[in-house]
Every structure is written in C-alpha cells, then in structure tokens.
Amino acid sequence: MPPRKRTRSSKTPTDSGEAVDGADETSVKDLEKTAGSRRKAAGSVKSVNKDTADYSHWLMKSEPESRIENGIDVKFGIEDLKALPDQTGCWDGVRNYQARNFMREIKEGQLAFFYHSNCKEPGIAGLMKIVKEAYVDHTQFDKKDVHYDASSKPENPKWSMVDVQYQRMLKRYLSLSELKKHYHQHCTNGGPLKNLALFTRARLSVQPLTKEEFDFILTLEDKDCG
C-alpha cells in the first residue's frame, strides 16, 4: 500500500456521511473505541491520546510517483492537489488506526506539510490547510477503490478523512535526508526536532507536529541548504 492517499476533488456528496460520523464522534476521545474493542489494533493508544493535546500542526504523506496497486495508480503528489478544483481534495485512503485517530484530532484551519514518500527523493514539498474536519471516508465502501475495506459497514464506518487545500510550495524542497541531519543533531545536542514523528514513528502516514517542530522546519526553507 502506498502511504496513504489518493485524493479526489472534494465535491463529495457526503453530508450524509457526516451524520454517520457524528455517532462516531465519541471515538475521537477514546480513540480505539471502534477498532480496539476487538483487538488492540494499534499500539500505544494512550500515548496517542495524551500527546495530541499539544499538537497543532501536521505532516501528511502521499506518493508523488506512479505506482500501480490493484490495477490503480496511487500517485498523488502536491501538484495533483494543486490541480484540483479550488486546489482542494479529500485525504482519503488512510487505513491505519493511529493515523486515522490523528486525523480525527485535526481542526479546521490548521496547517499540514505535504510530504512526498516512496519516491526518488522523499521530503516535504509544500503546505496545505485543513478545510474540513474528519468525516466518513466513502472509499472504504467502494469495491472498486484500492482502499476498499470489506470489514467496514456503513452503519459503523471505520475510516475517516479530512479535506485539505493547497497553500503553497515551500521555497525549496526539504528532503528527508536534510531533515534527518537536523534530527540527529537535535538528538545529540538538544533541539526542537529531537522527537519528530517523521523519525520516531516513521511509518505513520498522518503525523502530528508541535508548533516548535513546525516553526523550526519552516525556518529551513530560508536557509541555503542542508
């Protein structure tokens, strides 16, 4: 599976979806309500819960290069978001409980980095803004969709998505390797990136950042290079 995502323009007819999601709303707090009742789907539920209070910024991964999965191209880079009507799309296809739970914490108006993963040079390409908070990801019910989930029932949907709007490209591309240098340095000498989820929880496709982490990363675009 790609990191996540395969966005369509967000002309989704889904306000029926929102009603359904309302019922689900409780699980924003007690994160694993839906999933966790069966098994403990994803590791540290409590750390997710405890930490999120501080998070106000996000990093969301998507693959900018073509890759065929179940006969469908999962490519969705920042240029693809920019090309949609209103430069807005829904961030569908997230199929990991931790990532989903973080998505449910995201508030309208918050900013997220658009991260390019599984490509020649992974890294942060640009900025987007959340324009709609979590609601039902309709692709979970679509048999034709790469991320169809036969185990999810419309009466109790498992997966959510948010809508995002393109804001701007970063002044320069911030590669994973450059970010990693700072991360290592901050681990050694102290610094704002020492707990960056990109490295401490590498596989999360929707990850939280503190304002300090976010601001530090943004200062990098004005520096000359890694």
Next chain:
DNA sequence: GCCAACGTTGGC
C-alpha cells in the same frame, strides 16, 4: 528490488 521495522491477524 530489497528488507527492516512495525502493524495486523488469528489460533490457542
């Protein structure tokens, strides 16, 4: 294309 790290499944 490889594979380490980690998430998920399901038998017991």
Next chain:
DNA sequence: GCCAACGTTGGC
C-alpha cells in the same frame, strides 16, 4: 491476552 506468522510502509 499472548505471540507467531504474515502483510505493509517506505527508505535505500
């Protein structure tokens, strides 16, 4: 509720 087997993510 443990844990082995399996599947996925995503850097390299």
